[in-house]
Amino acid sequence: MEEKIKYEMEFPIQASPSLLYQYISTPSGLSExxxxxVNSRGEFFTFIWEGSEEKAKLVSKKSDExxxxxxxxxxxxxxxxxxxxxxxxxxxxxxxxITDFAEDDEVDEGKMLWENMVSDLKQILGSA
Numbered sequence: 001m002e003e004k005i006k007y008e009m010e011f012p013i014q015a016s017p018s019l020l021y022q023y024i025s026t027p028s029g030l031s032e033x034x035x036x037x038v039n040s041r042g043e044f045f046t047f048i049w050e051g052s053e054e055k056a057k058l059v060s061k062k063s064d065e066x067x068x069x070x071x072x073x074x075x076x077x078x079x080x081x082x083x084x085x086x087x088x089x090x091x092x093x094x095x096x097x098i099t100d101f102a103e104d105d106e107v108d109e110g111k112m113l114w115e116n117m118v119s120d121l122k123q124i125l126g127s128a
Contacts, residue, residue, distance in 0.1 A: 004079055004101035009111060010086075011096045011118045014127035017064045017085045020094065023121060024083040025067045033121040045069065056081075074101075096121075 013020060023029035027038040027045065035047040043058040056069040059080060066084040074080070084097040096118060102110040122128040 002103050004077075004103055005107055006099065006101050007107055007111065009098045009100075009114055011098070011122075013094050013096050013118075013122060013125065015094060015125045017087055017094055019125065020085055020096065021064045021067075023125070024085075024096070025061060032124050033117055044072075 023032060027040045030038040030045075030047070035049050037048040039046045039048075040058075045056050045058060047054045047056065055072040057072060057075075059068040059070050061067040064085065066082060068080055068082040070080045079101040080099075081101070082097075082099040084099070086095045086097050087093070088095075098114055098118075100110055100114065119128070
């Protein structure tokens with residue numbers, strides 16, 4: 001299996017950390033922008049896109065701060081994806097920091113996908 005490359009992205013978002021956290025940590029919030037539908041049972045989340053399903057395990061979360069998932073396909077690997085809320089101490093600007101992994105030839109595609117999804121999120125939050 002090919003090594004995946006870690007990449008990080010930052011998206012400034014005009015929303016309070018607690019509101020943003022609702023959209024990145026709950027099935028109903030994630031269903032609004034990340035996937036067509038999201039269900040959770042305990043620590044397992046099922047993400048549904050146009051009929052295809054992916055399961056992820058909730059690895060860790062901290063209220064109003066971050067949530068980290070690991071795809072069940074990546075269970076025995078170091079790969080994960082994390083959504084982290086960063087607030088600038090001085091300006092109080094809020095950013096959504098995304099950490100994800102992709103194979104070398106899929107990094108640009110992965111970044112583009114995140115940009116599109118976060119663009120949807122910003123529209124929902126009225127932050128576009």
